[in-house]
Amino acid sequence: MKKFLLATVALVALGATVPALAADLPARQRAPAYTKAPPYAAPLYNWTGFYIGGHLGGVFSGNNNFGGLATGNDGNGRFLGGLQGGADYQFAPNWVIGAEAEYSWIAGNNGSIVFPNGSIYTNSQRGLGSVTGRIGYTWGPGLLYVKGGYAFADNNQSLIVGGAATPFALSGNQSNGWTVGAGLEYMLTQNWSAKIEYQYYNFGDSSFTTPAPLPSYGNFRTDDHVVKAGINYRFNWGGPVVARY
Template identity: 60%
Template sequence: MNKFLLATAAMAAAVAAFGATAEAADLGARPYYKQPAPVYAAPLYNWTGFYLGGHLGGVFADNNTFNGLALSDSSARFMGGVQAGYDWQLSPMWVIGLEGQYSWVGGHQLNAIFPGGYVYNNNQRGIASVTGRVGYTWGPGLIYVKGGYAYSDNNEKVTLGGVAIPFALSDSHQNGWTVGAGAEYMFAPNWSAKVEYQYYDFGDSRFTGPAALVPFGSFHNDEHTVKAGINYRFNFANPMAARY
């Protein structure tokens, strides 16, 4: 009887041990889940790329004279035009670029009435520039300075008694230089708005003919402009994201 009991207990222990082993085998090893690497999010605002836009504003001329002989000038005139350029975002903070723009100028009639009945008229139809610019950016915002070549689209004449006569100037005062500063803001994908001040200087010019106008010396031609504009930016790729 004792042998029977011992045999039964040994069998029960073996069954229990087998069951525990089978249960552990069924559970298997706990699976290992690898955490995905953090996904790099490309910068939301990218200034690199071509852009095309338009602007509106005003032109303000200084009070220039021929040796004390005042020139009549509508000193505040309307302007509107187009601009195009390319920007490179060198780092998260710095942007450089190149821009060309042309502005049509309305209602500009620069006149000088000389003794003897001579009348000089300069109708400035537009001003243009090709400039480089350097800017500091913080995401959607950009402040910048610019400078470069300036061009004045002039239509000039001298009349005597209402009849046009030949004349000559020492300088065409069509070519000059310009500097400016502004701020730009990206308000939507591919769209930015800007405000800008720009100064244009076309130098001094004097009459070399007819002889009656030579003694009156020279006049200085410069313009101050303030404008607001909007640009569409063709950001075909994000070069900053390519570094990651």
């Protein structure tokens, strides 16, 4: 019984001594205090800023006719390439508005038409351009958008009558029109993005007013369908946006 009581007293004394010894240890030997991790901040991609870039694709002329005569450019596909530049502003916070100007050079000749009287009319587009506004919705690195605005065409036209080049006049303006389109753009890094886009150009209806034999053949329409892929370098303002929780 005495041995049991002595053992109990020794354990109690040891328990009282250990905390006192721990308190006397230097601060560097103590276990480090637990610190809570900082709250997570998820980065959001910032579309606000200017950009410049280039694109490649194809242009397909509409199925137009001239007084019932099929024109030589119906449905023909031709290669195009060009440049674009613009500016975007992100707000609300997933919406993006912007403006863009672009120009595309077109390879090849979109053909000609031979009238029953032997006259040959050629209308070859050498380039297409546009100045548009756009609005889109962004989620993470993706941006889905629509666009629309002014369009212009660089046309090379000629008329051969009786084997000789002949002056002519048209009722419509084939150089100025309108365009609409839609696309998907993806931000690869903070400064680089890639896109794929469809754009429709319409330059209205035209008909010959001179020379005299041609007005009877009626109207033709000039429109184009363009599919292109492009890449942009973006001069972002202020770096990536940060969402705080």
